[in-house]
Amino acid sequence: MSQTQRNIGDVVLALNNISLSFGGVHALSDISFDVRKHEIRAIIGPNGAGKSSMLNVINGVYTPQKGNIVFNGNTRAQMKPHEAAVQGIARTFQSLALFKGMSVLDNIMTGRNLKMKTNIFQQAIRWGAAEREEIEHREKVEQIIEFLEIQQYRKTQVGRLPYGLQKRVDLGRALAMEPSLLLLDEPMAGMNVEEKQDMSRFVLDVNDEYGTTIVLIEHDMGVVMDISDRVVVLDYGKKIGDGSPQEVRNDPAVISAYLGVQH
C-alpha cells in the first residue's frame, strides 16, 4: 500500500470555529479543522471528547450554536441530515442502525433510495421504468457486495449475521449512496483482530478505488496510525492536536490526555 502516491487534493470540508452545547454542557468549543479531497482523516479522543457530536454536526443532525461549515465551497450554518445525504455525505453508525429483519441485499438497496427516480406506485407495479431502474441499482449493489466479499450472505437476514459482518453491511449501505464524503463512526469497535484487519483493508480500498474522502472516528490507535493521513485529537470538546499520525503521536498534549500527566 503506497499512501504517498495518492493524490490528495484541495480542502472539501472545512469546519470553522464550531461550538456546540446542550444546555450547560459544552460538547464542542471553538473547533476548526479541514478535510482534503481523497484523504483519510481520523478523529480521536477519550470517551466523551465530542467525537460523535463532531460527526453529527458534519452531517447535519446537530446544528452548532457558533461557527460554520464549508462543504464543496458552500458555506452553511445549518443543514438537515437528508440534505447532507443529497450532497453526498454518507455515514455509518457506532451502534448499528440496520434493518435487522431484512436481507443483506435489501439493506444495501435502501442506500440507493435517494437515487431512485420512480415513485412508489410505479415501484409497486414494478413494470417498465421501475423495473429497469431496479436492475440498474441492483447491479450497483452487487458490485458493493462483491467489493465487501459478502456474497454468501446476500440473502441472509442481517439480524442473523455476526457483529463484524453487520458492520460490513452498514458500510455497504453507506457506499450504496456513492458518497463523496464518508463518515465512519467507530467502524472497528468490538471487532477481533482479523475483523479489524479486514475492515481496514476495506476502508483503504474504498478510499483507493472509489476515491472517497473518509472521516473516521476510531479508538484503536494501531488502526488510526496505520490508515489515516491526518488526525484530529479532541479532549473535553476542545481540539488539542492536529497533524500527521507521527506528529500527533509525539505531541505532549495528546500524550497527557491519553496516558495521563505525571504529577
Add this chain to the structure above:
Amino acid sequence: MASNDSGALQADTIPKLMLEHAAQRGDRPSIREKNLGIWQTSTWQQVAGEVRALACGLAAMGFKRGDHLAIIGDNRPRLYWAMTAAQSLGGVPVPLYQDSVAQEMIYVMHDGDIAFAIVEDQEQVDKMLEIQTDCPALKNIIYDDPRGLRNYHQPQLLSYENLQQVGREYDKLHPSFFEQQIKQGQSDDIAIMLYTSGTTGKPKGVRLTHASVINSAQAYANLENLSESDTILSYLPMAWVGDNLFSYAQAYVTGFSVNCPESSDTVMTDMREIGPTYYFAPPRVFENLLTQVMIRMEDASAIKRKMFHYFMAVAKKVGAKILDGDKSVGVADRLLYALGSFFIYAPLRNVLGMSRVRVAYTAGEAIGPDLFSFYRSLGINLKQLYGSTETCVLICIQPNGQVKPDTVGPPVPGVEIKLTESGEVLVKTPGIFKEYYKRPDATAEVFDAEGWYHTGDAGYFDKDGHLKIIDRVKDVGKMAGGALFAPKYVENKLKFFQYIKEAVVFGDGRNEVTAFVNIDLEAVGNWAERRNLAYSGYTDLAQQPSVVELITGCVEQVNRDLSKDTALFDSQIRRFLILHKELDPDDDELTRTRKVRRGFIAEKYKVLIDALYSGKPSQYIETQVKFEDGRTGLVSADIKIQNVQSYAATKAAA
C-alpha cells in the same frame, strides 16, 4: 485404447478438441461463472475466441513451445482458458495450490523453470513479487482481477485484458499462427504438469501427456455415458489431478458445461442453483456436508427430527439395496421408502444440491462406510474410484449396481493390475504419466522393466475381484511382537467418527499402539454447547475432561472393531492424547491435500510420543504455529494422556 474404441474422437489434443467443439456445438455453454450475482455463460465459440487472444498474447510476449506457465487461483474460467492457451502453443500449464504460502511456491517455481505466471488477484501477485528475488527467471506475471493493484507499477506485471489486447493485435498480423500452433500438437506432447503433494520428500512434477489425460477422461465418460448435456460444479483446487480430469479434460472430451462458484464460501448455494448432474468430491467434503446436515437436524423442531430419524432408519435398511436394483426388497419397504423420498430424501438432496446428480465420485482417501452408505441410501449414486496423479486417476472404479463400501471396485476396462508378494499394487493403464520432471531417477524407480507402474499402495482382491486398499506399502509395518501394523487403516477407522477430525497412530516396532487425535471443532463444539460446556477455543475444548471421555468412547469402539480383525487385532489403541492444536498444512504437519505427514509429526512432537509410551498421566508442551498471514505465535497446553480399554481377539466374528 478407449479413444480408439469409441471412434468418436478425432482430435488428439485438448486444444484440437476445443476447436472441434467450437465448430460442432459453438452455441452450447462451455463454462459459466457467477458474476455480480448472475450466472454468465461462455459458449464454446466464445471460449475459442478468448483462448485464441490469450495464446497469441502469450506468444507475443515470448512464450514458446515447451515453456511452463504457472496458474494460481480459485476456479475461474479465465484460468482454465489460460491452461488451454498454454497447451495451444505446445506449452505446459503448471497449476499451483492457491492457498500455498509464498515460500512453498519457490520450490515449484524454481524446479519448474517458470518464466510466466497467470494469477488470480492481488493476494497471488503479492506472493509472486515476494519470491522474485528467489526466482529471477519469473519475468511475466499476468493477473485477472485488478482490484487493489492500481499502485503496482512493477514492469513484470500485466493485466489479463492487456495481454489479450496484445494477442488480438498479434493475431491480426499473423492470422494463421494460432491454428498452425494447434495443428503442431501431438498426442504424446505433455499436456500438464502437476506437482505431487510431497507426502515424502520434495514435490515432484508429474508430466501427463494429452493422450493419458484424454484416455482417462474418455474411459470415465464411456462408463457413465457422459454427454454435452451434463453439468458440473468446479470448486476443487486446480492443482489437483481430480479437478484437471473432471472439470477440465472431461469437459473438453464430452463437451459438458463447467460452472465456477462465486467464491469458495458460496459453493453450497451455487451448487443448489446449478444442480450438477455429475459430481466429484474427496471424502472430507461429503463428511462436512453430513456434519452440517446433522447439526442442523439437531436444531430442527421435534416433529421434523422424529421424521428425519425414522425415515433415515428406513433408508439405511433398504435405500442402498433399491439403488443397486436388489429384487429382494419387499413391497411394504418400497412404499415406505417412496414416502420417505417425498418427505425427507428429496428435500435433503435438494438442500445438498444433489437433486440432479446421476453419478457422484469420491477418491483421494478412504471413505467411512457409514458416510458412504448415508449418501447411497438417500438415492445418490456415490461411487469410489482409485487412482493417483501419476495414473491420471485411472485404475479402479466401482461399477453401477455392485458397490461395496470397503473396496474400490474392479479395474476400469483397459487397465491391468498385478499384485506383488508384499501386496503392492502394480498397474498398466492408458492414463499413465510420462515422467517426473527433471527426475529420471524417480521415474526409473516407479517403473519396472516390464513397464508396470508401482503405485506404492498395498492391497488385495476380494472374492469378487474388487480391489481393497489397506495402506501405503512403506507404512505397513510390524509391531515388536511381529503382528502386522497398518496405521492408515486404524487412523481411518478413528476419523470415521464425526468428533474426530484427524488422527495419527504410532506403533511400528513398538509393543503397543498409541494415537494422537484432533477433535473436530465444529462437531465437538456443538456437542459441548448442547451440554452447556463453556470453552474458549480449540486448545481449551480439547482438554475438557468430558471431551476426553467422549473421544475415549470412540477409541474403544475402534478397539472393539479391531479385535474382530484377524490380521490387525494387535493394533488396538492402548493410550491416546488429544493434541493441543489442529494439525495444519501451514505448519507442514499435513500436505496441501490434507494427508498426515507421520514422520514429521513424530519428530516434532517427540516429547508427546515419549510421554505416551512412558505411561505419564500428562505432558506439558509449547508449540510454534504459523498464521495465515505468515506471522507466528505460541500455543501451549498441559495434555492429558488417556488409557483405553482393549479387547481380547474374537476371531469367531468373521
